[in-house]
Each structure stands twice: as C-alpha cells, then as structure tokens.
Amino acid sequence: MGDKNELSLIRAQPRILRRLGREANPGDLVFRALATLFAATVIGVVLLMVAEMSRASVASIKAFGLGFIVSQEWDPVREVFGALPFIYGTVVSSLLAVAIAVPVSLGVALFLTELAPKWLRSPLASMVELLAAVPSVVYGLWGIFGLAPFLREHVEPVLASTLGFLPLFQGPHQGYGMLTGGVILAIMILPTIASVSREVLLAVPNFFREGALALGATQWEALRDVILPYARSGLIGAVILGLGRALGETMAVTMVIGNSPEIKASLFAPSYTMASVIANEFAEATGDLHLASLAEVGLLLFVVTLLLNVVARLLVWRVAGPTGNTR
Amino acid sequence: MIEARGYGYRKALNAGFRVASAFAVLLALLPLVSVIYFTAARGLGGVNLAFFTELPKPVGEPGGGMANALSGTGKLVGMACAIGMPIGVMAGVFLSEFRASSFATAVRFSADVMSGIPSITIGMVVYTVLVRPMGHFSAFAGSIALAIIMLPTVTRTTEELLRLVPATLREAGLGLGMPKWRATLLIVLRTAAPGIVTGAMLAVARIGGETAPLLFTAFNNRFWGQGIDEPVASLPVQIYTYAVSPYEDWHRQAWAAAFVLVMITLLLNVTAKFLVRNRLDAR
Numbered sequence: 001m002g003d004k005n006e007l008s009l010i011r012a013q014p015r016i017l018r019r020l021g022r023e024a025n026p027g028d029l030v031f032r033a034l035a036t037l038f039a040a041t042v043i044g045v046v047l048l049m050v051a052e053m054s055r056a057s058v059a060s061i062k063a064f065g066l067g068f069i070v071s072q073e074w075d076p077v078r079e080v081f082g083a084l085p086f087i088y089g090t091v092v093s094s095l096l097a098v099a100i101a102v103p104v105s106l107g108v109a110l111f112l113t114e115l116a117p118k119w120l121r122s123p124l125a126s127m128v129e130l131l132a133a134v135p136s137v138v139y140g141l142w143g144i145f146g147l148a149p150f151l152r153e154h155v156e157p158v159l160a161s162t163l164g165f166l167p168l169f170q171g172p173h174q175g176y177g178m179l180t181g182g183v184i185l186a187i188m189i190l191p192t193i194a195s196v197s198r199e200v201l202l203a204v205p206n207f208f209r210e211g212a213l214a215l216g217a218t219q220w221e222a223l224r225d226v227i228l229p230y231a232r233s234g235l236i237g238a239v240i241l242g243l244g245r246a247l248g249e250t251m252a253v254t255m256v257i258g259n260s261p262e263i264k265a266s267l268f269a270p271s272y273t274m275a276s277v278i279a280n281e282f283a284e285a286t287g288d289l290h291l292a293s294l295a296e297v298g299l300l301l302f303v304v305t306l307l308l309n310v311v312a313r314l315l316v317w318r319v320a321g322p323t324g325n326t327r
Numbered sequence: 328m329i330e331a332r333g334y335g336y337r338k339a340l341n342a343g344f345r346v347a348s349a350f351a352v353l354l355a356l357l358p359l360v361s362v363i364y365f366t367a368a369r370g371l372g373g374v375n376l377a378f379f380t381e382l383p384k385p386v387g388e389p390g391g392g393m394a395n396a397l398s399g400t401g402k403l404v405g406m407a408c409a410i411g412m413p414i415g416v417m418a419g420v421f422l423s424e425f426r427a428s429s430f431a432t433a434v435r436f437s438a439d440v441m442s443g444i445p446s447i448t449i450g451m452v453v454y455t456v457l458v459r460p461m462g463h464f465s466a467f468a469g470s471i472a473l474a475i476i477m478l479p480t481v482t483r484t485t486e487e488l489l490r491l492v493p494a495t496l497r498e499a500g501l502g503l504g505m506p507k508w509r510a511t512l513l514i515v516l517r518t519a520a521p522g523i524v525t526g527a528m529l530a531v532a533r534i535g536g537e538t539a540p541l542l543f544t545a546f547n548n549r550f551w552g553q554g555i556d557e558p559v560a561s562l563p564v565q566i567y568t569y570a571v572s573p574y575e576d577w578h579r580q581a582w583a584a585a586f587v588l589v590m591i592t593l594l595l596n597v598t599a600k601f602l603v604r605n606r607l608d609a610r
Contacts (some may be wrong), residue, residue, distance in 0.1 A: 247443020
C-alpha cells in the first residue's frame with residue numbers, strides 16, 4: 001500500500017510533465033517545444049505550398065479541366081490557356097539535359113571514387129561542386145554571349161551535316177533554342193548527379209570491391225558486375241534528382257531557349273518551358289484567369305518535381321541511408 | 328562473372344574505362360573554366376569605383392553603377408538569414424537531439440524534398456501569400472522567399488554536424504547536472520558552431536545568386552529602395568534585366584555584375600570547403 005501512495009505522489013505532477021518523464025525541467029519543455037515547432041515549420045512550408053498553389057489555380061482548373069495540358073493555345077488577350085507547348089519544352093529540354101549529363105557525371109563520380117589518386121579526390125570533387133555554385137543567371141549570361149554563339153557556329157552545323165537526315169537536326173541554326181537550353185541544363189544538373197552518385201558509390205562497402213578484385217576481376221569488371229548493381233537504385237535516384245532540378249531550373253533556360261511557345265521537331269528551333277513562362281508573365285499578369293493558369297503551370301511543375309524528389313530520396317536512402325549527405 | 332575473353336582484351340577494356348572516366352572529369356570542368364574566363368574577361372573592365380558607389384543611369388547615358396543592387400542583395404540575404412537561420416538550426420537540433428520518432432523522419436524527408444522544389448514556385452507562393460494581399464512588391468517578401476530556400480540546407484547541415492559531436496560531451500554536461508537545453512545550447516551547438524557557420528556561408532552563396540524567386544517578390548528598383556516595405560534591386564535580377572536588354576552598355580554592366588557575383592559566391596564556397604577540410608584534418 002505504501003508503494004501505491006508514493007506512486008500517487010508522483011502522479012500528482014501535471015500530466016504533461018509525467019508523460020515527458022525525465023524532461024520535467026521547465027527549460028527543457030520550452031526547448032523541446034521550440035525545436036519541435038521549428039521542425040514542424042519545415043513540414044508546414046511544404047504543405048502550405050501545396051495548398052496555396054492548388055488554391056491559386058482553382059479558377060484555371062475549373063475553366064479548362066484536362067484540356068489545359070493538351071491544348072496548344074496560350075492567348076492572354078482572349079483568355080484561352082493551354083500549356084502543352086510549355087510542358088513539351090520542359091520535358092524535352094530536361095530529357096536532353098539528362099541524356100547529356102548522365103554519362104559525364106557518372107564518369108566523374110566513378111573517377112572520384114574508384115580511380116583518382118587519393119590526394120586528387122577531394123580537390124576535384126570540390127571543383128565539380130563549384131559548378132553548382134555558379135548562379136543560374138550567370139549561366140544564362142554566359143549562355144547568351146558564349147554558349148549560344150558557340151553552338152550556332154560550331155556544333156549545330158556539324159550536327160546538321162552528319163545527322164541532318166533526322167528531323168531533330170534540321171532547320172536554321174539560331175543558337176537560341178532547345179539544344180542550347182538542354183546543354184545549359186546539363187551543365188547545371190551535372191554536379192547534382194555527380195555528387196549524389198559519388199555519395200552512393202562511397203556507401204558501397206569496400207569488401208565488395210576487394211572481393212571482386214581478389215577474384216581476379218579488372219576494375220571495370222568489378223564495377224560493372226559488383227559495384228554498379230549494388231548501387232543501382234541509389235544511382236537511379238541521383239539521376240531522378242538531376243531530372244527534377246532540370247525541370248524546375250528557370251533563369252538560365254529562360255535566357256537561351258528562345259521563349260517561343262511552339263512545338264517543333266527540330267532541336268535547333270526555339271522553345272519555351274513551364275518555368276520560363278512563369279518567370280516572364282507572372283509578375284505582369286493582370287487577368288485573374290491568366291494568373292490562375294500560370295499558377296496551374298506552377299502547380300504541375302511543383303507536383304511533378306515533388307513526386308520525382310520523393311521517389312529519388314527513397315532510392316538514395318536505400319543505399320546511402322537517411323543520414324547521408326544527399327544534397 | 329569474369330568473361331572468357333583474353334587477358335589483353337580485358338585489360339584494354341579497363342584502360343578504356345579509365346580514360347573515358349578521366350575525360351568525363353575534364354569535360355565537366357570545361358564549363359566552369361569557361362564561365363570564369365568569360366566573366367573575368369568581359370566583366371573585369373566594368374568593375375570600377377562607380378560600379379560600387381553609383382546608381383544605374385538611364386538608357387543612353389554611359390556610366391553609373393550598381394550600388395543599389397549590391398546593397399539590396401545584402402539586405403535581402405541578411406534578412407533571409409535572420410529568419411531562416413534560427414528556424415533551420417532549431418529544426419536541425421530537433422532532428423539530431425530528439426531524433427527517434429516518425430515525426431523526425433517526416434521532417435527530414437520534407438527538408439530533403441523541399442531542397443528539390445523549383446525556386447520559382449517558392450516565389451509564386453510568396454507572391455500569392457504576401458505580395459498580393461499587401462498590394463506591392465517588397466524586400467520583406469523577397470527575404471521570406473530566400474529564407475524558405477535556405478531552410479532545408481541549414482536544417483540538414485545542422486543535423487549532420489550535431490551528429491558528429493561525440494555523445495560523451497553531451498553526457499558530461501548532463502552528468503554535471505545541466506538540463507538538456509543548456510547542454511545542447513552551450514556544449515553541443517557550440518562545438519558544432521564553426522561547421523554551422525560554414526553551412527551558413529554555403530547557404531548565403533546559394534541564395535545570393537537566386538533570381539527566379541525574387542522576380543515576383545522583391546522585384547527591382549532603380550533607386551535605393553528604403554525600408555523593407557519597398558521593392559528592392561538585387562544583383563542577380565539586375566544581371567538578368569541587363570542581359571536580356573538590347574543595349575551594349577547594359578551588357579557590359581551585366582558582365583561586371585556577374586563577375587562580382589561569381590567571385591563572391593566562389594570565394595564563399597572555397598572558404599567554406601577550406602574550413603571544413605581544416606576541421607576534418609584537425610580531428
């Protein structure tokens with residue numbers, strides 16, 4: 001019975017203190033509450049963004065329904081909006097970027113984890129990461145005055161004369177268009193794919209490498225048959241992260257892709273992306289429907305990148321674990 | 328596993344792989360070198376005293392500078408840090424010190440996912456939540472957008488750094504009778520402080536170059552832009568405006584601004600890397 005009395009004394013503490021057990025110090029309670037609140041802010045911001053983007057695009061969803069993503073007409077004057085040219089431009093330029101960036105960045109990641117001498121690894125990795133540090137608008141400026149003229153004078157003519165039988169490489173060489181947009185995106189997502197891939201490859205246990213090499217495999221064979229299969233899901237995650245970044249990248253693409261809402265087969269032709277149309281029109285949109293339509297373009301972009309990121313994170317976490325540096 | 332091919336073939340294949348891989352590194356670094364070369368070659372000439380002290384001149388009048396954009400970027404980044412750093416650091420503390428819950432996993436996941444959200448959509452949301460109701464663009468809205476962009480990076484960096492603090496330090500504090508909050512603030516956070524500062528430098532470098540979210544929030548301003556309630560110029564937005572304009576003189580200014588911006592961001596990044604390496608070497 002005496003025990004029970006003691007217990008009831010303890011119970012006399014306010015319930016909240018008892019539930020938190022050892023953290024009965026009032027300072028700790030405040031501290032924990034603050035930390036929890038600020039952590040919840042992170043989730044809150046994501047939820048707020050989803051809610052706000054959906055709310056802002058209701059008018060456009062109501063007016064155009066599914067037709068919004070299949071219609072090619074974008075006319076602010078008549079208030080008719082269809083986003084297909086922008087979706088097309090975003091998807092094609094991003095896929096082009098991934099196609100260019102993946103082989104290069106995998107090569108970089110492999111060189112940095114498997115081949116380079118130890119003293120060279122960290123400086124080289126830092127230099128590749130510096131590519132991500134250059135602001136988007138500077139890439140855009142460089143794209144306008146450096147990359148676009150270079151592609152127009154030297155790359156597009158070569159592509160046209162060798163692969164010109166494909167509709168992809170026909171038409172006038174303008175420099176501003178899908179190809180330049182894709183190349184500049186490739187440069188910008190390369191450090192993302194390379195550094196996440198590097199993280200994933202570093203997480204492959206060393207005894208896999210040692211085992212394969214001890215069995216007489218060459219480095220290439222160890223890589224192809226042992227390391228890459230083990231790291232596969234993480235590497236796919238890295239590529240998807242890069243794709244997500246390419247889809248949402250705005251300034252540099254806006255400055256070089258030509259901003260013309262047409263769907264052309266040729267990669268030399270100007271195009272327009274979802275992020276670009278938002279950047280160009282959102283601040284000046286006066287009509288409510290125009291604003292809502294731009295918001296819907298943003299919502300589509302947001303939802304797609306969100307889903308890609310969820311998938312990519314899960315894949316990367318599978319190999320490198322949730323605490324790894326997966327920026 | 329090992330193919331029934333000649334040793335020579337296998338060796339050649341391996342050599343080919345090594346060469347291709349090294350070539351990829353060179354190819355990847357080419358744009359970096361080219362960007363630095365271009366900005367230096369075309370921008371260096373435009374960097375003079377007027378650039379740092381004068382307001383932009385109207386089209387046609389030569390000269391003028393970007394003092395308003397420089398101070399605007401400083402203001403935006405400073406306010407963004409004042410908002411984003413405490414929230415991010417505390418969220419990181421939560422993840423590292425109260426980690427064992429599904430809520431913590433959700434926060435971690437949200438932060439990782441958030442870092443992949445296009446920055447332009449963050450600008451849109453700040454526009455619909457703040458700018459529209461207030462009726463005008465403002466430095467405040469711009470800094471909120473930038474704070475949201477830096478939040479996930481700061482959170483995850485802080486978490487990672489706090490995890491590196493040995494548990495024995497925490498235990499020593501608690502053993503001396505410190506409540507957890509004092510042990511966390513005075514011992515754990517303080518031990519990790521240099522790293523967090525490094526993380527903050529990287530975050531500043533990132534948001535200092537952001538353009539897209541500022542287009543609908545801080546907008547632009549040809550003048551100084553007093554207070555936080557007015558639109559304000561920033562270096563990246565100014566570069567964009569000048570770059571897409573048809574005027575020679577503005578292009579030159581854009582290059583000068585790009586040179587300054589690139590130097591600042593690269594310097595911040597290199598310093599941060601250097602600090603991290605030194606700290607790792609010291610251990």
